[in-house]
Every structure is written in C-alpha cells, then in structure tokens.
Amino acid sequence: MFRCRIDKVRSHLKKQNLDAVLISAVSNICYLTGYANFSQNEREAYLIITKNEQFIITDGRYSGVIKRQVPYFKLLELTGENSLKNIFAKFARLKVLGIEEDEITVSEHKMLKKHFKKMKHLDIKSHRSVKTDDEIRKIEEAAKLGDKAFKYILGKIKEGISEKELAYELELFIKKNGGELSFPPIIAFGRNSAIPHHQTGETKLDKKEGQFILLDFGVKLENYCSDMTRTIIFGKPTNKQKRIYETVLKAQQKAIDFINSKIKSGKKVKASDADKTARDFIISQKYPNIPHSLGHGIGLQVHEHPSLSSKSRDILKTGMVFSIEPGIYLPDFGGVRTEDLFCISKIVPSETKGLFVLGKNDLKQLTNSPKSIISIQALS
C-alpha cells in the first residue's frame, strides 16, 4: 500500500522534472509511512523521496520506533553531531527539489535555499483526495461510531447540563469505544448556536421553550476522521424554528440531488456548483448567506481536499469523501446546521440506513443519524 503511494509520488517527480521531494506535512508523512505520532505543532520529521530511494529524517526520540515500524524508509538520524545542515548537504547533488509550499515556512525556506538552488511546489495533499476502499471503510467505521455517540448523547441532554459537560460525556463515550475525537466538539445551546464555530463553554441548558442545541463533532479511528452535525430542539419548536430547520435540510438535499444527477448523467461535478445549489436555495428563502463553505474533504485530516466552496476549482470524483453541511445562523436567535459525510462510490451499499436510502445512486451517505426534527421535552 505504502509502496504504491510512494510510486505515485515518484510518477509526479517525473512529470514535473524534479529530482526529489521534501515532504514536511505530518498528514502526508502518515500517508506515506503509516506512522502518525509526530507532533502537529512542531517540525519533528521530514521525508525525502528521490527517484530511487526514500529517506526519513527525525531525531533520537523517534529513531527506535521508526526503524521498527517504517523499515522501507532509510533513517537519517538528527543528533548533536549530525545536524539538519549536514543531512541536507548530502543531497546537494539534487538539481530541482520539490517542496510543499503550503507547509514549509519562510524560515525553513531560507535554510533550504542554502542547500538547494532550485525548488518547486509539489502538491502531495491532493494525492489523498481520492480514497481507496480501505480508507473509505475506515472513515465509515469512524462515522458509525459517531452515529452511536449521537444516539447516546441524546439521552444525556437534560435541564441544567452545560455545553462543556455534554462535550465531556460525548468524548468519554467515544474513547470508551476505542475512538478519539477528530476535533474539539462544538456544542452550542440557544443563541450560541448562531455562532458557527462557537467555543463550547459553561452555558447551561434551561427550560426556555424551543432552544436549539447544535452538536458538531467527529471521531478518529485508525487515524481516519469522521465529522457530523445535528441540531436538535430542547422544548417545543416554534414555527420559525421549524422553518429554519427544514430549509437547511432542503438545502442539503438540493446539493445531494445536484451531485447525484451529475454523476448519473456522467458529467463533471464541479464542487463550486454544489456549493452554489445549497447557498442559492437558502438565500432564495430570505435567510442570510451561509458564512462558511458547503463542505470539505475528509480523511487523515478533518479538512482536506476537495473543497466545496464558491471559489473551489475542485471536481468531485469517484472515491472522494466529503461533508455537505449547509447552515442558517440568525444572530441573537440561534442557528441550525446539518452535516453528513458522503462518498462518491461505484459500489451499491449492501446496507442502507437512515432517511436517504440511496439505492442505485453513486453518492453514498456515511453518517446515518436521523435528520427529522428531534425535540427533547424539558421536564416541568
């Protein structure tokens, strides 16, 4: 599997006339080696893939485990005596080096310039946008645990609980079931739900009728992420709330239908057009424009290629996994977002659950929690 991915990198070296590539993104290092434990916040490793060889550069904190777990990369160990400079000096013969310009900092670039005369951008992240069956299976497993967690957390919603406490219960459940959170959950009560990226806080659930509860969370299993959002109502929903909820749901369905129709007719599916379909519908219903993109690819990272946004140039292809998550947010009132993960798949799913039984469609929904309005009645 890793061999095949490395070969793909090499084919791009050839296409772009590069002698080698220096890979710095932790997610790409994981994709090419299977090793996921380098820090996300500090530079602890690089890969160098030349036409014939592959190297991993890291220090003594990792060298033992890398030797065992990543034997097909030659380890170049950083020590007090063997600095990064010394290691790069060994590659001075390389004429053109590929680098990830969206990862390498200006400081690193200045240091690299001392060793490599010519550098060009090489995009490795986009290699990950089309998933293998095994990757899709992993995301699906993460999504299934997310669905279980949603069902579980519904039973924990009661008067007086705080956003943080609910987030904690969610995390506990996911960890007890062998997963991790794929990002800090967004739990927003009442007016807080009008903030798309609300910081889960101390707000407590009170008896006030018809409060939105927005739950946006994801699971990480075997390094692969899921992501989902549901908005439910604590108390009796008003007509205003129902209309917002239904408009969001319709907007999502319009994007799903759009993608499906394009796939069926064998046409190119522009991600920006999918975004526009949902966005225009929400605006046509006299609600504010969605203040974020319609969706994003997902895999080793929560946000990756493709991007479903107005400015995206991405084409949605078979094997891609992405979210569709329209939302309506009314300041000082509240907001609704519904988010599911989808995969463009040639395989008809053997099991179909939830509201959207896709039958022979090619767009498979991976998250399958209910999408009808859920109202939890406060005890009086």
Add this chain to the structure above:
Amino acid sequence: MFRCRIDKVRSHLKKQNLDAVLISAVSNICYLTGYANFSQNEREAYLIITKNEQFIITDGRYSGVIKRQVPYFKLLELTGENSLKNIFAKFARLKVLGIEEDEITVSEHKMLKKHFKKMKHLDIKSHRSVKTDDEIRKIEEAAKLGDKAFKYILGKIKEGISEKELAYELELFIKKNGGELSFPPIIAFGRNSAIPHHQTGETKLDKKEGQFILLDFGVKLENYCSDMTRTIIFGKPTNKQKRIYETVLKAQQKAIDFINSKIKSGKKVKASDADKTARDFIISQKYPNIPHSLGHGIGLQVHEHPSLSSKSRDILKTGMVFSIEPGIYLPDFGGVRTEDLFCISKIVPSETKGLFVLGKNDLKQLTNSPKSIISIQALS
C-alpha cells in the same frame, strides 16, 4: 494587560523601522487578544498592528464572538465579496511589513508579496518568554493539578492495565477537575520507556519484576500549560535500575544547582551551559548522551522560548518558566526521565513542598510530585 502587550509590539515596530506587523501564530493571537479558539491546524485569522491601529482578520464563523470578546481590535471580516486580497489591498500604503517568518508559509508569502513590497521578520514569540506574575500563577495552577493527577494515577497502576487505559484514567481525572491535557500523554511500560516519545499503546502491565513505568503529561488551565515526567517502578527495582534512576535525578539536581549558583552570583545564565551540566554528568557516568534537549520554555504552548539545548543562545532570565528533564534511555531495556517546571522568580515562595525546598533561592519549582524512587509491588 493586552494593551500593554500591544504597546510592546509597537515599540518593536519602531525599533525595527516597520510600519506594521502581520501576526499569524495562533498562540500569539491568543497572547495579544485573549481569544484562544482559532484552529491550530488551519489559518483562520491574522492580526495587523500598525503604529496607531490594530485589526483582526477572520470570517463569519468567528466575527460575532470576536466583536464581543475582542472589541479593541477592529474586525475586518472575510466574506465571499471581501476576500483576503481586498483586505490586504487596503494596507498597500505600508512600506515595510513585519511578518513571522517561522509561521508564514511559502505559499502565503507569495500571496503577500503581491501586496507588500518589503517584508521583514519580527519575532513576537520571544515576547512571551518572560512571564508576568499572573501568567506564572496560571502555570503553577496547571502544575498543581498535574501533581494531583500523578498522585491519583499511582492508585490506578495495577497488573493487566494497558498504557492507553492508564492515559485515559489520567485524562478523565484532569478533565473532571476542570483542566485539559496540554498534549497527548506519553505512558510507556517496560522496554517502551526507552523510547523518549513512545506512542501510548496497548502494552499491558505484567508481573515481570522491576519494570519502568514512564509517565509524561501536562495540564492546560486557562490556556496555560504544565508539563511533568515521573518514572516509577512496577515490582522490585534492580540495582541497575536504581543506578539509572539516581543518575537522572542527580543530573537534574546538577542543572538546578548550576542555575542557582549563577543567579546568586548575579551572572548571566546561559541555557546551553545548563544543558551541558546535566548532559556531561550523564555521559561521565557511562550512560548514553541525552537524545533530546534538557528543557524548554512553557506557557500558552507546551514548547516555547527559551530552549535549554546545546545549541541554544538563550539566556535564562527572571520571569522565565521552563522544564528541566534529563533522561537515560537504554534500548531494549528501558528508560528514565524526570521532568519538573521551574521559574526564575524574585519572590520567595510562601509554600514550599516536595524534596527541593528552595528557601531563599530564586529558582522556584512549580511541579512538586515526589522524586524518590516509587516502587509499586505487583500482587502475586
């Protein structure tokens, strides 16, 4: 507080003849605004501080909360119509822009070049290395919760428990007490302790006599981090293990004594000299060189200025908070690391706990878990 920090940034603008600075590091944005909720993995905000004004650039997901919580920064909201290009175009009059070269990527730099002819590096992170009393108090609170967590976790160590389960118990305790983990804990049993950055896994504790258990973890409270490591022994320690343990402890004490003697004599304390003191002692005892630096500054991030390493040029100053964490790692046998946090403080601590009662010294220890060999006997 924030006003004073912004003023300090402005004084550096003046010193370096810059018209403004573009701040991109999430930790620096938190330091200057108090808002800590931007993603660590994606660029969701920038600050621009000119000679007279300060701006925050972010999108609709954050604009509501920023308006409320950060009112002294003028919000420039990114929308479909108002792109980053448009916003930067408004600052085109700026002649020289400061940027954080260790944060800005090559791609971002290319984009910035279109708007700003001249850019220079401005280091904002080092502003954070000397802490205020309030910051030190926060780190101390985090360290105290860490000590409580260590005491708690000792009671959970028993035959059959896995590294992951122990890490989970630790996380639970910290969260129940209102904290967060400041990084994924390193829990290493037996031979795994020889890997300085072991990935906490499924290894279970067995009855084998004299196994090391290395616990490296930290707490985050009010955005400030703690960090500590203790190595204990499951079963009866052998003489070989005792000698390793005591050598590590002595190496730490030698670094502490070195820093104290320098402070007392009013001399400059070179961080690299502190590193050398501990490192040389371990080598003199015929153990392998420490495969990592002796310590690191800590605050809003787990690793920040100063660096206590052989190549560091940092001078340890009053108000700095840092770890001292020597270690000995013998492949296929096991490893020991002892890590505590220290602050160079002019205040004599009113309470002194633990083994190192510092009295009138200026080096105050913030983590205070016991450092004598702890042996937990396996039930037969």
